[in-house]
Amino acid sequence: MVFYFTSTAVDPPVTLFMGMDKFENEHLIKWGWPEDVWFHVDKVSSAHVYLRLNPGESLDSVPQTLIEDAAQLVKANSIEGCKMNDVDVVYTMWENLHKTESMEVGQIGFHKQKEVRKIRGEREQRDKEEREDKKKKMKKIEEQKKEEEKKRKEEAELRSYSNLMKEEKMKSNKDGGSDSDDFM
Template structure:
């Protein structure tokens, strides 16, 4: 089972989710989103934060990180009994898992992407606030949720590519028109001058003819 929580420490509210035990942790590791934020330490459930669009995992509001860390501490049999617990957190993409690791255990690709937060003591008010928002779902939904998420990302990427192609074609069309104008500018100018000369010559003949006629009389 997967437990979902809502943190109202930020606006808009954030979604947190936790595996029931180490076996559920395996599913969370497997089906995490690139935008997920992983928090864990000691022997505990893995807490994930679903980042909002544009959020950066290492620039999150302190109150939100503390909610995640408090939930991690509360879901650790050992950590829940201790004070001054250090909770580590890292983006989901930094998680490393191989066949030699125990169930639910993970490592990290890059230790520089692992941050820490010290939790002096359990804050019951925080845990109670989060617990009131708890909902439960089957781990089976993790795979379908991720596929739906990836589908949305692909659709958004395709729409962006189409928009970029249209913009590129518009720019190319403008460039072609500007090039044609530059290449034919002399022809258009010469054509205009030719028409003006013809009109001028015609008028000259007409005036001359009238003058000659008057002079003859």
């Protein structure tokens, strides 16, 4: 028997379908609709969760909160996944699921791997952008510190007496100078 859940992560609430074991997952695979979005914990056994979109809706139009809600349902109903801190949840349109006779009950593949999305993958991209932004800010701060240090050294050099007694700046009154001891 397939389970039905109501997700209140969006308004109006939507229904999520879930298979509790591999036989129910197989049933969902067989009878899915082209508008269904399939969710599964990546690389470990888990329930299959389906979100039925309205005709004309695309995967890009699904709110992130609803995707996360379906992912939490999949993770919570995975024997191994529910015990893990970090899991990837993959999702794709039902039409992208590929099932052959040689596959075990409940097992699937994909027609196009590029159309499979990962929830943690999206989070990793966001975190990567955040790290790059942080690096840029730190680099800017380092450049400002170097510029300030350079400015301080220049100012210290101007105040220093070391530049006053250089030979090329000195003049002599010995040869040909008009040095007269006659003061009066």
